[in-house]
Amino acid sequence: MSLSQVPREIRQKIFDLAICSRVTPPASPSVTQDGRERMSTDAFDGGGIWNLKPKNPALGLLLVTKQFHDEVQHVQNHITTDYYVDIMFVKDFGLWPTWTVPVLPKNQYINSIDATFRIFDPADDLDNRFQHSLDFRGGCGGPETAIWSFYSLLTNVMEMGPGFLERKADFVVKNIKINVLTPTDGAAHYSLAYKDMLPEEISKEEKRRRRRVRGLSRDESTPAEERLTEYITNGLSMVLHIGYHTMRYGMILWESIQESIVISTNGKEHRRFDVEKLVQDYDPRYWGETPEFIVDRRDKYRQWREWLDVRRQAMKEGKELDGNPPVTYIM
Template sequence: MALLEIPREIRLSILNFVISSPVNPPASPSKTQRGRKQLRQKAWLGYAWIASAIWQLPPQSSSALSLLLVNKQINIETRHVIEHAPDKYHVDVMFLKDYGLWTTWSIPALPRTRYIESVHATFRIFEPQGLKTRFRDSMKFDYTSIGPPWSSWSLYQMLMSLLRAGPGYVYSLRRWDYEKSATSQYVVKNIIIDVLAPSDGVEHKSMMVNNKDYEERLEWLSDDIDDNNSIPMENRLATYMCNSLNTLLTLDYDSLNYGALVYEGVQEKIQILVNGRLFREFNIEEMEASISVQYFGELPDRTEDRKEKYQKWKAWLAERRQRMKEGLELDNNRPVEKII
């Protein structure tokens, strides 16, 4: 039976399945080395452009593109499906020790509004094998002078890029007037992160370094997560991600400028799953209601200035989140670029 002979309701369901199904992720990192580019962004509120640990493939052409070219009837029905499809997106992230976060986005259609229903991220763990040296050492677990290690900032950069540039980071951050776009440009209702057990058939000794360097760097590894081989690797990574998110959302002295963006752009929850089962949930709505920053530094003049900026931001945030609940147009004129 020809496609146009099928009842319209069934045909629309077929088109919706084809358009909305996630792109098949790469079977292994080595299959998609060519074409990956390092995402560069102004990660720290105006301080500097830095190279991130995120290696992305250019977003692939949507299945809708070929369907639009079939004939006039399929073109009309494909446009109908795109216009009514929920704003749900998926990204596959290959977690490569030392070699970064390799993303492959599924984007059936660009967001119609700034409100996105959900983003589902699948994290798959791989031992780096047969990869080009240009990727090496792009994700470090060393601690920085501002608190969390570089690897935690890499996870934050993924969140920031999503909220400020949209799914697939389609809109280049370099084109923006940074001071005028310090807050998120998109609102994501829910973010679901599913960490899967490794399936590459390799013994994963460490989450932080590849097996070749494991014995040499054993004393340097974290004693609370990464040296306990009795814990499955996916649980270790999920725990690390939860600790990083908790630090970010606590809004202490080191994380206040950065965690603020998450409260401005995530409406309800961030869920961490392990192999499809809930591991931990961050209820952003509840956490926003109990934000309490206690420490703003030691110098009295700077402390008072920061407290004043924080109060302005918090009042603006309360109004913004109320408008988010109602799906209204949002004010992007953040009262302060950064608080600390």
């Protein structure tokens, strides 16, 4: 019996499974390295992200016959905007997302993003182009450059949508779940910043690099997945609790995340950020020291906050959103 002879109700379920099933995560970074493209050459703008462009799972079915085309489109029209992404954290070699995108959002609203982090020691067969793209060395007065790749993973969803396929978009995500798994690649993971090596294998130059690691816990007694969970949590807390140094980075998250971000380790909740509560409870206290700057910053914040409150109310009602804030930089 051919698929066209199967009862339509069963065929619809088959189409649904074919289109909506999660993409099988790569067994290792080596498997998908040839198809990955760097999101940016700028270390401060996602330079550590190596994206694998997702395929349209419905494309082959849409091209079979007009009957299949119509039935597949019917399935697509009823798919919810819940997306999954597997992210391989490859030490020193970047963040490697693999998206499951059954269908692109039809409007600005995304119901959920479910992200899983898996930790890998870089294998010897990985191309040198990936090396040092995720650098945890401290900057000059700022954080380690690796943090910007984690930040860009989040903001790229707001600006480009799932799979990072759109350009200059303005998406809103209702809920984000992040789950960090215990590594299964067999490495000891003494460090999360660099490949595991024996002391005698590390050159003097490499030893100098490793001494400058910032942000990551160096407590080898703490499991690797817990160290990465804590790193992600600390970074998110810093930008979501906006202040003098982080307001410019947290603004887009307040504008684009409707309810919550939940971070877990092996499925056990570690931290929940209630974004709506953070926004409502926020009371800015420090605006700097120069009087004229303080007046200007308060006025800009007032303008932005009035616009933000209107936007967030529109989010709750599912309305089309104004993507043009009156100010884009406060302090």
